Amino acid sequence: MSMDESIIRELEVLLKRECELYRSYLALLKEERSWLPKFSAQKVERFTLGRADLYEKMRACQDRRLEIMRSFPQSRGSNLRKLVQELCDPVESQRILPLCEELRSLVIKTQRGAREHSQVVHFALKSVHGLLSILRSATQSVLKSYDRKGSAHQSCQPVRSRMSGVLKQA
Numbered sequence: 001m002s003m004d005e006s007i008i009r010e011l012e013v014l015l016k017r018e019c020e021l022y023r024s025y026l027a028l029l030k031e032e033r034s035w036l037p038k039f040s041a042q043k044v045e046r047f048t049l050g051r052a053d054l055y056e057k058m059r060a061c062q063d064r065r066l067e068i069m070r071s072f073p074q075s076r077g078s079n080l081r082k083l084v085q086e087l088c089d090p091v092e093s094q095r096i097l098p099l100c101e102e103l104r105s106l107v108i109k110t111q112r113g114a115r116e117h118s119q120v121v122h123f124a125l126k127s128v129h130g131l132l133s134i135l136r137s138a139t140q141s142v143l144k145s146y147d148r149k150g151s152a153h154q155s156c157q158p159v160r161s162r163m164s165g166v167l168k169q170a
Contacts, residue, residue: 015099022106
């Protein structure tokens with residue numbers, strides 16, 4: 001069973017669209033990372049929402065690509081590149097295989113970039129939460145804290161007398 005011309009055309013258009021989406025995602029990710037050190041919450045949030053929208057579109061393209069692949073019995077346990085090599089003639093294969101390779105490299109770059117971005121964001125959040133915790137503990141004399149099991153403990157901070165910093169005579 002070979003691929004029909006309409007399926008090949010749809011696959012080619014789908015791969016081009018998916019590559020375009022991944023390039024846009026990488027550009028948004030880079031732009032978002034540039035705004036993280038500037039602490040611009042509105043811009044970071046806007047880029048995050050844009051990335052979420054692109055992710056949904058990328059997911060839809062991937063689902064459609066998998067549907068096309070599953071319509072062939074040879075696809076079981078095979079990837080798109082092998083399927084194209086088996087079912088397409090050499091001319092069509094030469095058109096589609098470079099798109100498969102480009103998509104593969106873009107997916108790897110996107111996964112790596114998203115992982116790094118996530119690590120940076122989590123580190124920043126941990127730093128902010130730690131700083132807030134330190135500030136909160138410095139301003140209160142009785143602190144509630146929780147251990148790993150979730151049980152609450154209270155600890156008391158030593159507090160100076162209110163009269164220690166006041167001038168008694170002028």
